[in-house]
Amino acid sequence: MSFKMQADARLIWEAGLGAVDPERLATGAVSVVAGKLIIGAHSFELDAIERIAVVGAGKAGRAMAEAIESILGPELIAEKNLSGIVNVLDKDAGKLSRIVLNGSRPTASAFPTPEGQAGTESMLDIVKSLHDNDLAICLLSGGGSAMMPAPVTGVSIDAKRKVTKLLSEAGATISQLNTVRKHLSRVKGGRLAEQCSAGALVSLIISDVVGDRLDTIASGPTAVDKTSFADALRIVENPAIFDRVPKEVLNHITKGANGAIQETPKSLPPSIINLVLGNNVVALAAAEEQASRLGYNVLNLGSRIEGEAREVAVVLAAIALSIKHESKPLRPPVCILAGGETTVSGVAPGGKGGRNQELVLAALEHLSGWGMDGILIWSAGTDGEDGPTDAAGAFADESIMNAAHRQGLIPQHYLAESRSYDFFGKAAGHIKIGPTGTNVMDICIILVS
Incomplete structure (x- = not known):
């Protein structure tokens, strides 16, 4: 069953990716x-x-x-x-x-x-x-x-790179990042x-x-x-990064907020x-069609999933458990689809991973107390990249949980250390497909047999 679900997840994923070629x-x-x-x-x-x-x-x-x-x-x-x-x-x-x-x-x-x-x-x-x-x-x-x-006059590319890095590490959304970028x-x-x-x-x-x-x-x-400019200023005034924002960046945005720059x-x-x-909607529609052909009842949650990867993971895992144990809101076999882009903030020093790997690991941690028999979760970036890693994302099912148990890998510990990449490297749960040549955010697939 585990291999069948892995094969189905890949087919559903590939259908979504192909639609946005x-x-x-x-x-x-x-x-x-x-x-x-x-x-x-x-x-x-x-x-x-x-x-x-x-x-x-x-x-x-x-x-x-x-x-x-x-x-x-x-x-x-x-x-x-x-x-x-x-x-x-x-x-x-x-x-x-x-x-x-x-x-x-x-x-x-x-x-x-x-x-x-x-x-x-x-x-x-x-x-x-x-x-x-x-x-x-x-x-x-x-x-x-x-x-x-x-960059605008007076702001170096190094300063733009630094503020982008600071905002990313602080868990800024793509909209927040781009608000600052636009005004520089x-x-x-x-x-x-x-x-x-x-x-x-x-x-x-x-x-x-x-x-x-x-x-x-x-x-x-x-x-x-x-x-x-006022919006950009509020974003860089984040207390977690404010004292490290390059002065040239802060000066330019402040001048703009005060009306001194057009x-x-x-x-x-x-x-x-x-x-x-x-867009992600197109990809999810194609994934939904493929899942239906494979015999799954489909719950398409849409393309607007945002928020902390760990928190989103708990909600998605809870829906999977409800389907498995209560047949609500659909009777198995079910394919849950979710698209969008989560964030990861508060990365521990030395941590390595990406939002998709973090999401799957957090879901695995939540499901571990209930068992993953008949449940598979797959999440990956449609560009083939997940954070600063060579993986597009990760998947978890009963085989991954068993591999983790055999090696003494405790999901909670790896989450605390922001080491989702290391966990899935050891448990053989990485999705590695290389750069795809497109990008419509992430696709998460959860199968309940």
């Missing part, structure tokens, strides 16, 4: 038909376009850029003098026919790099050089915020769109944030910003178009 999403949204470039519900006469430029950043950058060049084809690429630069993971760096793929960070880092900054400066040069009869296409996906750094940047928070002189700018977006907020995905370089744009012209091509 960047090439598949871009190809479904962009086409050339009868002399027109169709992007979503928008149509552009190709005869009226003199030049097409592509910019952007994110983990799906390479696949999306490849799709754009494939859709346009060699003839249009030459005719429209296609050019551009997209900041991508180091492993995806290179050059396509015309689009440069600029390696801007290693997979295990969530912090800005000088290489990313150089690429972003090139993007600014490109969008500023465009004219009314040109079209700009911006490709945005998870990781785009860290990969598109352009010359491109985020709508500022890239503000500087684009093309007749139209269309952003193709794969969402990695809860609720698909355009001002939060990749820190919203082409979207109206709903946050303010706010991020609160309106943009209708020529700025943002289209969300894929």
